[in-house]
Amino acid sequence: MTSYLLRGVSLLGAAPTDVHIVDGRISDRSSDPEIIDAAGLVALPGLVDLHTHLREPGREDAETVETGSRSAALGGYTAVFAMANTSPVADTAGVVEQVWRLGREAGLVDVQPIGAVTVGLAGKQLAELGAMASSAAGVRIFSDDGHCVADPRLMRRALEYVKAFDGIIAQHAEEPRLTEGAQMHEGEVSTRLGLTGWPAVAEEAIIARDVLLAEHVGSRLHVCHVSTAGSVEVLRQAKARGVRVTAEVTPHHLLLTDELAASYDPVYKVNPPLRTASDVQALRDALVEGVIDIVATDHAPHAVEDKECEWAYARPGMVGLETALPVVLSVLGERWDLIAERMSRTPARIAGLTGHGTDLSVGSPANLTLVDPSARRVVDPAELASRSRNTPYAGTTLPGRIVATFLRGEPTVLDGKAVK
Ligand code: DOR
Ligand code: ZN
Numbered sequence: 001m002t003s004y005l006l007r008g009v010s011l012l013g014a015a016p017t018d019v020h021i022v023d024g025r026i027s028d029r030s031s032d033p034e035i036i037d038a039a040g041l042v043a044l045p046g047l048v049d050l051h052t053h054l055r056e057p058g059r060e061d062a063e064t065v066e067t068g069s070r071s072a073a074l075g076g077y078t079a080v081f082a083m084a085n086t087s088p089v090a091d092t093a094g095v096v097e098q099v100w101r102l103g104r105e106a107g108l109v110d111v112q113p114i115g116a117v118t119v120g121l122a123g124k125q126l127a128e129l130g131a132m133a134s135s136a137a138g139v140r141i142f143s144d145d146g147h148c149v150a151d152p153r154l155m156r157r158a159l160e161y162v163k164a165f166d167g168i169i170a171q172h173a174e175e176p177r178l179t180e181g182a183q184m185h186e187g188e189v190s191t192r193l194g195l196t197g198w199p200a201v202a203e204e205a206i207i208a209r210d211v212l213l214a215e216h217v218g219s220r221l222h223v224c225h226v227s228t229a230g231s232v233e234v235l236r237q238a239k240a241r242g243v244r245v246t247a248e249v250t251p252h253h254l255l256l257t258d259e260l261a262a263s264y265d266p267v268y269k270v271n272p273p274l275r276t277a278s279d280v281q282a283l284r285d286a287l288v289e290g291v292i293d294i295v296a297t298d299h300a301p302h303a304v305e306d307k308e309c310e311w312a313y314a315r316p317g318m319v320g321l322e323t324a325l326p327v328v329l330s331v332l333g334e335r336w337d338l339i340a341e342r343m344s345r346t347p348a349r350i351a352g353l354t355g356h357g358t359d360l361s362v363g364s365p366a367n368l369t370l371v372d373p374s375a376r377r378v379v380d381p382a383e384l385a386s387r388s389r390n391t392p393y394a395g396t397t398l399p400g401r402i403v404a405t406f407l408r409g410e411p412t413v414l415d416g417k418a419v420k
Contacts, residue, residue: 001023001409001410002033002034002410003021003022003023003031003032003033003034004020004021004034004035004036004406004409005018005019005030005033005034005035005036006018006020006021006036006038006041006043006370007035007036007037007038007039008037008038008039008040009038009039009041009042009043009370010040010041010042011360012042012044012336012340012360013042013334013336013337016039019038019043019360020033021033021366021406021409022409024365024366024408024409024410025363025364025365025366026360026361026362026363026364026365026366026368027362027363028362036370036404036414038370040372040373040374041370041403041404042334042336042370042371042372042373043360043369043370043371044076044336044339044340044343044344044368044371045340045344045357045358045359045360045368045369046076046077046079046344046357046367046405046406047075047076047077047324047325047343047344047369048077048078048079048080048343048344048347048348048351048353048356048357049072049079049080049296049297049299049321049324049347050081050141050170050222050248050294050296050347050351051081051083051145051170051224051225051248051250051296051298051299052068052072052080052081052082052297052298052299052321053068053082053083053085053298053299053300053301053317054068054069054080054082054083054086054099054111055068055086055301056086056099056102057086057087057088057095057098057099058086058087058088059087059303060387061387062301062302062303062306062387062388063301063386063387063388064102065102065103065105065106065111066102066105066106066108067385067387068080068082068299068321068386068387069103069107069108069109070106070108070385070418071299071319071321071322071384071385071386072108072109072299072321073108073109073407073413073418074321074322074402074405074413074416074418075297075321075323075324075325075402076324076325076369076371076402076405077109077321077369077405078109078110078356078367078368078369078405078406078407078412079109079110079111079112079348079353079356079367080109080111080112080299080321081113081114081141081351082099082111082112082113082114083114083143083146084096084113084114084115084116084142084143084145085116085121085144085145085146085147086099089116089119089120089121090113090114090115090116091116091118091120091121091127091128091132092128092131093128093131093132093134093135093137095113096113096115096132096137096139097135097136097137099111099113099137100112100113100135100136101136107420108407108412108418108420109407109412110353110356110407112137112138112139112141112351112353113132113137113139114139114141114142114143114170115129115132115133115139115141115143116143116144117142117143117144117149117154117158118144118149118154118158121144121146121147123144123149123150123151123154124151124154126154126157126158126161127142129142129158129161129162129167130161133165133167139167140165140166140167140168140351141170141351142158142162142167142168142169142170143169143170143171143172143224144172145170145172145224146172146271147172147174147176148171148172148173148174148175148206149169149171149172150175150206152209152213155169155171155209155210155213156213156216156217159213159217159219159220159221160217160219162219162220163217163218163219166220166352167220168220168221168222168246168350169219169220169222170223170224171206171207171210171221171222171224172224173203173204173206173207173210173223173224173226173231173272174198174203174206174271174272175201175203175205175206178199178202178205179198179199179202181196182196182197182198182202183195183196183197183198183269183273183311183312184197184198184258184261184269184273184274185197185198185200185258185273185274185275185276186198186199186200187258187275187276189258189259190258190261193261193262193264195261195311198271198272200227200228200229200230200231200275200279201230203226203227203228203230203231203272204228204230204231204234207226207235208234210245211234211235211238211243211245215238215241215243218244219244220245220246221243221244221246222246222247222248222350223235223245223246223247223248224248224298225248225249225250225253225272225296225298226247226248226249226283226286226292227249227253227272227273227279227283228279228282229278229279229281229282229283231247232282232283232285232286232291232292235286235291235292236286236291239291246294246346246350247291247292247293248292248293248294248295248296248347249283249287249292249294249295249296250295250296250297250298250320251295251297251320251323251324251331252274252298252318252327252392253272253274253275253279253280253283254280254283254284254295254327254328255280255327255330255331256268256274256392257274257275257276257277257279257280258273258274258275258276260274260392261273261311264311265311266307266308266310266311266314267307267318267390267391267392267394268392269311269314269315269316269317270316270317270318271316271317273316284332287332288338293342293346294342294343294347294350295324295328295342295343296347297320297321298317298318298320299318299319299320299321299386300315300317300318300319300320301317301387301388301390302314302315302388303388304388304389307388307390317390318390318391318392319384319386319388319389319390319391320391321386322384322385322391323391323393323398324343325343325371325400325402326377326399326400327393328343329373329398329400330398330399340357344356344357345357345358345359355408365408365409366406366408366409367407367408368405368406369402369404369406369413370402370403370404370405371400371401371402371403372400372401372403373400375401376398376399377397377398377400377401378395378396378397379391379393379394379397379398381394385418401416402416403415403416404416
C-alpha cells in the first residue's frame with residue numbers, strides 16, 4: 001500500500017503541517033512516501049452524506065451506485081447513505097445487500113443503504129426492518145423519503161421497532177393532504193405565478209407530530225431536508241425538552257429561494273420546494289446554532305426527459321454531491337471546524353458510522369478530503385461525474401475546489417480528478 005505525505009497541509013484551517021498516510025491511517029511519519037504538495041490546501045475529515053439518491057437498482061439511466069459514488073468522491077465525500085426509493089424499493093434484506101455490495105465493488109466511498117420504512121414506500125405496512133438491520137448491510141436508518149410516513153400509527157410502530165437496535169426513522173415531513181397537486185412553495189410567488197402551493201405548515205405539522213411521537217416512544221427521529229423557519233422553531237422546542245431528534249438541511253435550501261420558480265425552469269423544482277429568503281436566513285442561523293445538526297445533499301439525479309419538460313410534469317430534485325461543499329463554503333465562509341462538524345463528524349455520529357468524521361489525529365483512518373479554498377469554479381453541468389445534469393448552479397461561480405479525497409488511505413480523487 002502506497003504511503004503519502006501531504007506536505008504543508010492545513011488541518012481545518014490551522015498552521016501548515018505535514019501529514020503522513022501509512023497503511024490506511026494518519027501517521028506522524030512515513031518512509032519513501034508519494035509526496036503531495038498540499039500548500040494552501042485545507043484538510044477536512046471526509047464528508048458524510050446522510051441523504052443521497054443513487055437510483056440503482058431501477059433507474060441506472062439517471063445514476064448508478066458507481067457514478068454516484070464517483071460524484072460523491074469528487075465532492076469530498078467518503079461515505080454516503082443511499083435512499084430507499086429505488087425500483088425495486090430497498091425494503092428487503094436482498095435489495096439493501098445488493099446496493100451495499102455495488103458500493104463495495106465501486107470502492108470510491110462507503111455506501112450505506114437506508115431501508116424503507118414501509119413495503120414499497122406505500123405507507124401501509126411496515127417493511128422487514130429487522131431483516132435489513134441484521135443483513136450484511138447492517139441498516140440502521142430507515143426512511144420512506146420521497147414519501148412521508150403519514151399514518152401516525154405506522155410511524156409510532158416504526159419508531160418502536162427500531163428502538164430495539166438504536167435505529168433511526170428519517171422522516172420526509174410532508175402532510176400529503178396539504179400538498180395535493182403542489183408545484184412550489186405556497187406564498188406570494190405561487191400566487192403571482194398561479195401555481196398550486198406547498199404550504200410550510202405541511203412540513204411543520206408532521207415534524208410537530210413526530211417529535212411528540214418520538215418523545216412518547218423514546219426513540220430516535222431524524223428529520224430530512226428541513227425547509228422552513230417554522231420547522232426550526234418546532235425543532236428548537238423539541239430539543240430543549242430533550243427529544244431525541246436530529247435534523248438536516250440541504251445546500252439548496254441554504255442558498256436558493258422560491259423566486260427562481262418564476263423562470264419556470266424545472267431545474268428549480270424540488271421537494272420540499274425552495275422557500276422564501278426569510279426561511280433561508282432561519283435555516284442558516286439554525287445550522288450555525290446547531291438546531292439543525294447537519295447538511296445533507298438530497299442529491300437527486302434525474303434523466304433529461306424527467307427534467308427538461310413542462311414544470312408540472314418534471315420530477316422534483318437536484319444533483320448536489322459535487323457542489324455541496326462549495327455552496328456551504330459560500331454560505332458559512334471558511335469556518336472549517338463548523339463545516340467539519342456539520343458535514344462530517346455529526347452525520348457520522350448520528351449514523352453510528354465509525355472511522356469517518358474523525359478528528360484526523362495520528363492513528364485515525366485516513367478518510368479525508370483536501371480543499372483549495374482560494375479556487376473559484378464556474379459550475380458546468382457537462383463536467384459533472386453524476387450521470388445526470390440537473391444542477392441549479394449551471395454558470396454560477398462557487399468558491400472552493402476539492403483537490404483530493406482519500407478513502408482509508410487510498411486516493412479516490414487526485415488533482416481534482418477521479419482516480420478510477
Ligand atoms: O426533490 C426530491 N427528490 N425530494 C424527494 O424527497 C425525493 C427526491 C427524489 O427521489 O428525486
Ligand atoms: Zn425527501
